[in-house]
Amino acid sequence: MGEVDKIPIWLDCDPGHDDAFAILLSAYHPSLNLLGITTVHGNSSLPHTTHNALSLLTAIGRPNTPVYPGSASGLVRPAVHAPAIHGESGLDGTSLLPTPTTTHATEPFVESMAKALLSTPVGTAWLIATGALTNVALLFQQHPEVASHIKGLSLMGGAIGGGFTPAVMGKVDDKSRIGNWSAWAEFNILVDPEAAAALFSNPILNKKMVMIPLDVTHLVLATEEVQSLLLHGKGGMEKAGVLVDGKVGEGKSTLRKMLVELLLFFAKTYRDVFGIEEGPPLHDPLAVAVVLDGISEAEIPFYDFEEGKEGARERYDVHVVTEGSHDEALNGAETGRTVVKLLPKGEDGVKIPRGLDVKRFWGILEECLQRADAVNATRGVV
Numbered sequence: 001m002g003e004v005d006k007i008p009i010w011l012d013c014d015p016g017h018d019d020a021f022a023i024l025l026s027a028y029h030p031s032l033n034l035l036g037i038t039t040v041h042g043n044s045s046l047p048h049t050t051h052n053a054l055s056l057l058t059a060i061g062r063p064n065t066p067v068y069p070g071s072a073s074g075l076v077r078p079a080v081h082a083p084a085i086h087g088e089s090g091l092d093g094t095s096l097l098p099t100p101t102t103t104h105a106t107e108p109f110v111e112s113m114a115k116a117l118l119s120t121p122v123g124t125a126w127l128i129a130t131g132a133l134t135n136v137a138l139l140f141q142q143h144p145e146v147a148s149h150i151k152g153l154s155l156m157g158g159a160i161g162g163g164f165t166p167a168v169m170g171k172v173d174d175k176s177r178i179g180n181w182s183a184w185a186e187f188n189i190l191v192d193p194e195a196a197a198a199l200f201s202n203p204i205l206n207k208k209m210v211m212i213p214l215d216v217t218h219l220v221l222a223t224e225e226v227q228s229l230l231l232h233g234k235g236g237m238e239k240a241g242v243l244v245d246g247k248v249g250e251g252k253s254t255l256r257k258m259l260v261e262l263l264l265f266f267a268k269t270y271r272d273v274f275g276i277e278e279g280p281p282l283h284d285p286l287a288v289a290v291v292l293d294g295i296s297e298a299e300i301p302f303y304d305f306e307e308g309k310e311g312a313r314e315r316y317d318v319h320v321v322t323e324g325s326h327d328e329a330l331n332g333a334e335t336g337r338t339v340v341k342l343l344p345k346g347e348d349g350v351k352i353p354r355g356l357d358v359k360r361f362w363g364i365l366e367e368c369l370q371r372a373d374a375v376n377a378t379r380g381v382v
Contacts, residue, residue, distance in 0.1 A: 006033035007151075007291060008120040010113055012070070013284065014042030014131030015052035016090055017266040020259060021365060022130050022284035023053065027062045028368035031292060031299070035116045035125075036066040038109050041079040042131035042191060044090030046072040049131070052091045054100035059255055061375035063101045068109035070135035074192035080326055082187060085269045093265025096258035109135065114143040122149055126291045129155040130284035132188055137195035140202060147204040156287040157188035157196065158213040158318070158338035165354050167218035170274030178214070180274070182329040182336065186214050189320060190329055190336030197320040200350065207348040210290050211318065213338065217283040218276075220358050222263050226279065229366055231260045253373045253382055289361055290353065300360050302353040315349035317341045 011026050011034060013019045026034045037057075039050040050069045057065050073079040081090075091097060105112065113135070117125050127150055129136050136155075140147055161169070161178030169178055181187040189196045200206055222230075227242045231251035242248055242260060251257045266280040292299040305312045317340070324335035343349045376382065 007031055007295070008033045008035055008125040009288070009291065010035050010038070010117055010125070010127050011288070012038045012040060012127065012129045012131065012135050013053065014040050014044070014049045014090070015056055016043040016049070016131070016284065017086055017093070017262045017280075018282050018284040019043070019130055020056050020091070020262060021282055022128075022288050023056050024060055024259075024368050024372060025285045025288045025365060026128070027057070027060060027065065028371040029288075029292065029364070031295060032288075034062075034065055036068065036112065038068045038070040038113060038135050040070045040131045040135045041072050041074070041081070042188065043082050043086040044088070045079065045081060046070070048090045050104055051100065052089070052097075054102060054104060055091075055097045058098045058101045059258060060372045061379060061381070066112075067104045068107065068112050069104055070109045071132075071138065074132065074134050075137060075194045077192060077194070077326065080191045082181070084273055085266075087265070091262065094258050094261035096254060096261065110138050110142050113139050114146055117146055118149055123151050125150045127153045128287050128291065129153070129157070130188070130287050132192045133157070133195040133199060134192045137192070137198045140199065140205060147202060150208070152208045152210060152291070153199070153205055154210040154212070154287045154290055155188070156212045156217065156284050157186055158211050159184070159186040160213050160215045160338065160340055160352070164213075165215040165219060167215050168276060169214060169218060170270070170276050172274060179337070180214060183332060184334045185329055185336030186338070189338055190326070193320050193322045193336045196338075197322050200318040200320055206318070206350055210287075210351045210353075211338070212283070212286045212290060213352060214281070214283070216353055216355065217281045217286055219355060220282050220286060220361060221276070221279040222267065222282050223279040226362055227260050227263055229362060230263070230369060231256050233370065234366060253376065255372055255376060256369060259369075285365065286356070286361070289356070289364070300357055300364060302356045304351050304353045306354060312345070314352070315343045315347060316352050317343055318350050
């Protein structure tokens with residue numbers, strides 16, 4: 001498949017353990033053409049998320065992918081970070097992250113995003129957001145024409161609850177919740193709810209948006225079996241697990257070992273904070289994977305209908321609660337909550353899948369690791 005035939009994508013992210021896998025999938029899926037990356041405040045500070053993006057691109061053999069530092073805080077709110085989940089650096093848990101071999105771009109990030117997306121044929125490009133939505137909101141605020149030009153906006157964010165999926169959402173202080181940062185809200189939406197509200201209320205954009213909430217990402221847990229697949233590759237699953245004397249074994253490549261070390265750190269924080277024992281949910285790459293939904297029978301099916309109602313496509317209106325402060329949200333306010341309303345049949349709105357082919361997802365992610373290993377081998381990195 002040539003570059004012309006690939007789906008052009010731009011990734012806006014805050015790496016982040018799960019963002020690492022979103023970058024891998026974006027860079028190495030044969031149907032995707034990664035135009036560039038913007039970084040944003042979120043899992044850690046902007047200097048950290050920018051460094052992490054550059055380091056991850058070096059690790060996977062794609063150091064020449066342009067990276068643009070974006071917003072260091074929300075549209076109107078101060079930045080909030082997640083050291084309890086991702087560590088101070090945003091990517092704690094491994095010593096194998098390489099020193100970046102390139103530096104970030106210096107051009108203005110909004111203009112760079114707009115230029116790259118508008119250079120693609122109309123109705124082909126996807127913008128994918130896996131962090132706070134500040135950069136994305138600024139893009140459409142300053143360049144509203146991009147909304148009509150792109151094919152879609154896919155974002156990882158929000159939480160619905162009420163049995164939207166059978167996923168286990170986790171508990172804090174032995175209390176069930178639908179959110180991860182507060183009882184009601186998911187982190188990416190809560191840290192800049194004004195940015196999220198602007199996107200969901202955009203009458204052009206909200207008809208071509210896909211939202212991947214916690215209700216979906218918590219269906220995709222990086223279990224011990226998955227960790228073994230990623231470390232050893234297909235055909236290596238019969239090897240004795242992941243740990244040797246309490247540490248990650250050598251596996252098939254340094255890259256694989258690094259990613260599994262990141263997963264194990266992520267697993268521990270999810271176990272300690274949310275009581276989820278099976279493995280950590282891998283949120284962010286699902287916002288990339290959903291772009292592939294339906295492009296061929298070989299890709300990753302997502303199900304945008306209630307179980308047992310195949311063919312009954314669902315679309316939603318999404319309202320973001322902006323009232324209240326971050327501190328008030330931690331004390332029970334609904335700040336950052338995504339309230340969804342099912343639209344009448346046939347009406348356009350936000351697509352929110354209820355599930356996906358999880359086994360197929362992990363298989364494709366491992367195939368991307370194979371491609372990264374092959375590229376690294378040509379660079380003398382094993």
